[in-house]
Each structure stands twice: as C-alpha cells, then as structure tokens.
Amino acid sequence: MTTASKSAHDFVAPHVRSLPKSGIRDFFDIVAGRKDVISLGIGEPDFQTPWHIREKAIESIERGATRYTSNLGAPELRQALAQYMRHSFHADYDWNTEILVTVGVSEAFDLAIRAILSPGDEVLYHEPCFVAYAPLIRMAHGVPVAVETYRKDDFRLTVAELEKKVTPRTRALLINFPNNPTGATLNREDTEALADFAIRHDLILISDEVYSELTYEGGRFSMAAIERLRDRLIFLNGFSKAWSMTGFRLGYACAPAPLTDAMMKIHQFGMMCASSTSQIAGLEALRHGDNDIAEMRSSYHLRRNFIVSSLNEMGLDCFMPRGAFYVFPSIQSTGLSSKDFALRLLNEYSVACVPGSAFGPCGSGFLRCAYATGMDQLKEAMDRMATFVKSL
Amino acid sequence: MDALLDLLKKNARESDATLAKQLATTEEDIRARIAAFEKEGVIRGFQAVLNTDRLESTDVRAVIELRIRPEREGGFDRVATRISKFPQVESMYLMSGGYDLLLFVKGKSLQEVANFVSARLAPLDGVLSTATHFMLKTYKDQGVLMESEPHDDRLQVCP
Numbered sequence: 001m002t003t004a005s006k007s008a009h010d011f012v013a014p015h016v017r018s019l020p021k022s023g024i025r026d027f028f029d030i031v032a033g034r035k036d037v038i039s040l041g042i043g044e045p046d047f048q049t050p051w052h053i054r055e056k057a058i059e060s061i062e063r064g065a066t067r068y069t070s071n072l073g074a075p076e077l078r079q080a081l082a083q084y085m086r087h088s089f090h091a092d093y094d095w096n097t098e099i100l101v102t103v104g105v106s107e108a109f110d111l112a113i114r115a116i117l118s119p120g121d122e123v124l125y126h127e128p129c130f131v132a133y134a135p136l137i138r139m140a141h142g143v144p145v146a147v148e149t150y151r152k153d154d155f156r157l158t159v160a161e162l163e164k165k166v167t168p169r170t171r172a173l174l175i176n177f178p179n180n181p182t183g184a185t186l187n188r189e190d191t192e193a194l195a196d197f198a199i200r201h202d203l204i205l206i207s208d209e210v211y212s213e214l215t216y217e218g219g220r221f222s223m224a225a226i227e228r229l230r231d232r233l234i235f236l237n238g239f240s241k242a243w244s245m246t247g248f249r250l251g252y253a254c255a256p257a258p259l260t261d262a263m264m265k266i267h268q269f270g271m272m273c274a275s276s277t278s279q280i281a282g283l284e285a286l287r288h289g290d291n292d293i294a295e296m297r298s299s300y301h302l303r304r305n306f307i308v309s310s311l312n313e314m315g316l317d318c319f320m321p322r323g324a325f326y327v328f329p330s331i332q333s334t335g336l337s338s339k340d341f342a343l344r345l346l347n348e349y350s351v352a353c354v355p356g357s358a359f360g361p362c363g364s365g366f367l368r369c370a371y372a373t374g375m376d377q378l379k380e381a382m383d384r385m386a387t388f389v390k391s392l
Numbered sequence: 393m394d395a396l397l398d399l400l401k402k403n404a405r406e407s408d409a410t411l412a413k414q415l416a417t418t419e420e421d422i423r424a425r426i427a428a429f430e431k432e433g434v435i436r437g438f439q440a441v442l443n444t445d446r447l448e449s450t451d452v453r454a455v456i457e458l459r460i461r462p463e464r465e466g467g468f469d470r471v472a473t474r475i476s477k478f479p480q481v482e483s484m485y486l487m488s489g490g491y492d493l494l495l496f497v498k499g500k501s502l503q504e505v506a507n508f509v510s511a512r513l514a515p516l517d518g519v520l521s522t523a524t525h526f527m528l529k530t531y532k533d534q535g536v537l538m539e540s541e542p543h544d545d546r547l548q549v550c551p
Contacts, residue, residue: 028549041549048541131551180551302399302414309413352549375403379410 023358045244056284073101091224105251115262121171127360155184178211178323181368213242310382
C-alpha cells in the first residue's frame with residue numbers, strides 16, 4: 001500500500017492518449033450553445049428522412065421486429081444491396097458471402113482496417129479528408145501516410161503524388177470520392193490510374209463512396225466497377241447521405257469472401273449486428289427510395305450552383321465540385337489563416353464554417369462550407385460572408 | 393417539370409438573382425422565361441399558402457361533390473364553366489368515379505355556404521345532386537405542412 005496508485009489518466013492506453021482531438025470538435029465547442037449562428041459546418045443532410053422510410057421503421061417496431069439479425073445483416077437487405085450494387089455500380093457481389101451490413105460506414109471502415117493491418121503496416125490516404133481516417137488507422141496499430149491533393153488538380157488524387165509516398169511497408173490505399181471536405185470527384189482516367197497503381201504495388205484498395213449518390217453533371221465513376229480490382233477492393237457505402245438517414249447508423253462493406261469473413265469476425269464479437277429497425281428502414285430505402293435521392297440530389301445541385309457563384313462573386317476562389325454537399329473555397333486572398341477567418345466569421349457575423357486545416361495540413365488556406373442547409377439560410381450566410389470579406 | 397417552374401412552385405417570392413445563380417444563368421434570362429410562362433398561360437398567378445386556422449377568421453370551407461348531366465354538345469364543360477365563375481368557388485375539378493365535379497367553396501358562415509348550395513348550385517339546370525362536407529382542420533395544403541416538423545435539430549458542427 002506504499003506505492004503511489006495510478007490516477008485515472010494513467011489507465012488510458014498510451015496510443016489512445018496520444019490521439020489528437022478532432023479539429024472539428026474544437027470548433028464545435030466554440031459554436032455550441034449559440035443560437036444566432038447559421039451553420040455551414042454540418043456534414044449531414046438537412047432533409048428529414050423520407051416519410052415512407054420512417055413509417056416503415058415505426059411499423060416494424062409495432063409488429064415487434066426488434067430481434068438480432070444475422071451477423072452479416074438481414075438476408076433480404078443483403079439481397080437488395082447485391083441488386084443495388086449491380087444496377088448502380090455494375091458490380092457483382094454475392095449477397096451471402098461478400099456483403100456485410102455495418103453500423104454506419106465508420107464501423108465498416110474500422111473493420112476493414114482492423115481486418116487487414118498488422119502493426120506497422122502503412123496506409124496511404126489523401127488529404128484534405130474526413131477526420132476519422134488517420135485516428136482509426138492508428139487505433140489498428142497501422143501507420144497513416146498522408147498524400148496531398150491540390151486545388152490545381154481540383155483536389156483529385158494523382159498517382160504522381162502517391163508514388164512519392166509508397167514504400168515496401170505500404171499495405172493499403174484508402175480513397176474517398178466524392179470527397180468530404182472538398183466535394184472533389186474522380187473521372188474515369190483517375191479511377192483506372194488508381195487501380196493500376198494499387199495492382200502495381202500489390203495493395204488493398206479501400207474505397208469509401210458514401211457520397212456516391214450525390215454527384216452532379218456527369219457520371220459517377222466507382223472503383224467497384226473496375227473488374228481487375230475485384231480481389232483487392234473493399235468497397236464501403238451507407239445510407240446516411242443518400243437517404244438522409246444519419247441517425248439510423250447504417251452502412252455496408254462489399255469485398256471478396258475471405259475479406260468479408262475477416263471483417264465479419266470482428267463485427268460479430270464487437271457489434272453483433274446493425275440495428276434491426278435500421279436494417280428494415282434501409283431495405284425500404286433501397287426498394288422504394290429512388291425518387292427521394294433524385295429530389296434531394298436536384299436540390300443540392302441548385303444550392304451548389306448558388307453557393308459557388310456567390311463565393312466567387314465575393315472574391316473567394318472556389319472550384320465547381322461535382323459531388324457531395326461541400327464546397328472548399330480558398331480564403332488565401334484575404335491574408336487570414338483559415339482558422340482566423342473561420343473564427344472571425346463566427347464571432348463577428350455568426351456564420352460557422354470549418355477551417356480547412358481541420359482536414360489535414362494541406363487544407364490550410366481553405367474553408368469547408370456545407371450546403372446541406374435551406375436556401376434561406378444559405379442566402380443569409382452568403383450575404384454575411386460577403387460583408388465580412390469586403391470589410392477585410 | 394421545368395426547373396424554374398419547380399423552384400417557383402416551392403417559393404414564388406425567390407429573387408431573380410438567386411434563381412439565376414441556382415440555375416446558372418442570368419437575371420434577364422429568368423425574367424424573360426417567367427414572362428413567357430405568363431404569356432403562355434402556364435403561370436396563372438402567385439399566391440401565399442396560408443394556415444387559415446391561425447387567422448382570426450370565421451370563414452368556413454366546404455368540399456362539395458356535384459353530379460351533373462352531360463350535354464350532347466360539350467359534355468360537362470358548359471355547366472362546369474358556369475359553376476366555376478361563382479367567386480365562392482375557390483377550386484374545382486372534373487372527377488372520375490361516383491360524382492362529376494369537386495368544388496372547394498369558401499363562405500363567411502355555415503349559413504352562407506348552405507345558402508349558396510341550395511339557392512345557387514342545386515337549382516342550376518343540369519345539376520343532379522350535391523353533397524356538402526364542411527372542413528374542420530387543415531393539415532397540409534398544396535404540399536405545405538401546416539405544422540412544420542421540428543427541423544434543424546442537427547449538431548451545429550459535425551464531420
């Protein structure tokens with residue numbers, strides 16, 4: 001009883017202790033509680049979940065469909081997903097062995113990483129990017145290796161940049177297009193070049209395509225459609241963005257049977273299965289939700305035109321993104337850092353945007369503005385922002 | 393539907409500048425297109441959608457089903473056109489099924505609507521029968537919910 005006992009802090013594992021807090025979280029703490037703020041900082045659709053989907057979920061609870069499902073996910077849902085993958089992505093996956101239903105794409109990504117990494121394995125990912133990738137790679141004892149994307153390439157990932165960072169320890173390449181936070185998309189040549197790169201270096205490719213339903217003018221080019229990648233692709237997608245179902249937490253992974261089986265092992269011990277109510281809602285979305293997507297997509301499309309035009313008009317260089325619901329204007333012409341710009345915009349004009357630096361160092365000098373917000377709010381936000389920029 | 397009409401259906405008060413930005417065109421083009429729609433008779437007017445339950449008004453509304461006798465020349469049109477001209481009739485449709493015309497009628501009181509039906513509609517030549525239903529509460533009008541769902545309860549900043 002003489003040795004000093006540990007404090008609660010000491011019980012936290014060192015690799016968790018060393019995880020940085022999300023830059024977005026910092027900003028959230030500043031905004032939280034302020035009522036007058038118009039937020040363009042929300043990475044979540046503003047539409048309500050379509051009523052027929054909510055209604056189906058309610059009905060399923062009423063009739064008592066509230067049990068565990070198969071670890072892989074309810075068979076009907078996996079069958080519908082296989083069909084959806086065929087129709088929408090021209091990709092064949094066996095519903096019984098190659099599709100795993102997860103608690104959001106975040107869980108699917110975590111499972112994928114944990115299923116393939118040994119300690120010290122390197123994973124290439126591109127920045128600016130979604131805030132969870134690097135921390136989850138670290139939690140799986142992997143080494144995240146950032147590859148930069150640039151405004152001059154419209155934030156597309158190039159093989160030239162990848163070649164600079166690949167090493168014999170590289171195990172996987174992670175990509176996310178349409179991209180959060182830039183809205184960037186890939187064209188056919190890009191996807192082919194990335195596929196060749198992955199094959200040349202014998203890497204697993206993890207493609208998070210959660211924004212795939214939100215692409216504007218021009219096709220969506222999915223890694224899942226590239227046949228020669230089949231044995232080395234883990235395809236991730238979910239219902240949150242396409243059907244505005246964020247709180248349902250429903251995602252899925254498609255991968256060759258041995259990889260699906262490996263992910264399923266972790267999932268069955270850690271999570272057991274995704275919520276049965278959410279799975280029923282997801283099935284309804286797949287069966288009867290095509291119009292919902294079309295309507296929301298067309299609304300986002302108009303808002304994107306509006307916000308890009310407004311930002312360029314006020315002198316902030318902004319490329320026309322073709323996917324997701326984010327624009328990523330440069331604020332370098334103002335002479336402010338992205339953090340200062342965002343803080344002053346918030347404090348002086350009550351508009352919240354996320355500094356680009358929250359998504360990786362190369363996001364400095366940019367701002368993420370989500371246009372998943374009603375037109376009235378968008379208009380007001382753009383007016384305030386224009387006044388702010390003019391005052392600088 | 394035409395993208396411009398679609399936007400105007402959702403918000404007829406949207407400024408030309410905003411419409412132009414959304415549709416990636418100029419304000420002049422927007423004004424010209426709206427003028428053309430008006431000239432063609434596609435756009436028949438711009439109105440506010442009101443929740444009249446929230447107004448201090450004793451106006452009553454009724455839905456009236458009308459059976460009418462079609463005529464050798466012109467079918468239902470002559471009688472229907474006559475009926476549609478009454479200012480009390482707010483909307484009117486020719487229907488398939490158990491009756492022919494569906495009328496949405498407004499009056500200052502129950503009595504006034506009843507009088508309109510018995511003194512004006514029922515005696516009209518060609519009207520076979522009427523069935524009047526008074527409206528009690530509006531839940532949704534022209535695609536607009538009268539009680540909004542609690543909307544933006546999202547976290548203010550999220551990844």
